[in-house]
Amino acid sequence: MKKAFLGLTALFIAVILSGCNQLTQYTISEQEINQALQKRNNYEKDIGVAGLVNAHIVLNDLSSQIGREEPGKITLSGNAKINVSSLFGPQQADMQLKMKAQPFFDQQQGAIYLRDLEIVDAQVQPEKMASIMKTLTPYLNQSLKSYFNQKPAYVLSEDRSKAESLAKKFAKGLEVKPGQLVIPFTH
Structure with missing residues (x-):
């Protein structure tokens, strides 16, 4: 009887502590970030070197890994469909x-x-496009960097859940943990 009481007490304390955790932070999973990236991901751009090579790039199938490969960072992977026009005529590539x-x-x-x-x-596929794409990669990098600096990957909503609504009002900062982003609330 005493062991059962101690077990129930421990369970009760664990439930209270997990409830407190929900009141002190909001967690966004990798899956939620990936869903947001799929919905909001509409990167489409023309880049190139004037007179030499121009490329129309569409980025799709974007997904994230949070804090797994490098602590504090998000690793993104995606496919870029590229239509290139150059002195050699029109060509296509996938990156x-x-x-x-x-x-x-x-x-x-x-x-x-x-x-x-x-x-x-x-x-790069086909491989024969690798040298052209190597020339374009710094321009693509700068364009993607600018795009993601201006367009949010995830926006908190007051409509999805009470916890997310609280996070939108009281959040302070961001912690990156493997597989999730944690937004602590102000104290």
Whole structure:
């Protein structure tokens, strides 16, 4: 009987503490970030070197890994469909991109941005397009960096849940943990 009482007491304390945790922070999972990226991901841009090569780029299939490869960072992967026009005529390529970014929480907007985005790996198909894409990659990197500095990856809503509504009102900062972003509330 005493063991059962201690077990119930421990369970009760655990429930209270987990409830308190919900009152002190809001957690956004990798899956929620990925869903937001799929909905909001509409990067489409023309880049190039005037007179030499121009490319129309559409980024799709964007997904994230939060704090897994590098602490404090988000790793993004996605596919870029590229239509190139150059002195050699029109060509097409696909790039599998891997990028890293620093998540940043803008308290006034209740939005998470992916700052200082950097392409860390780019695989090009067909391979014959690799040299052209290597020339374009710094322009693509700068364009993506600018895009994600201006467009939030996730925006807190007051309509989705009570906890998210509280986060929008009382959030201070952002912590990156493996597989999730944690937004602590003000005390």
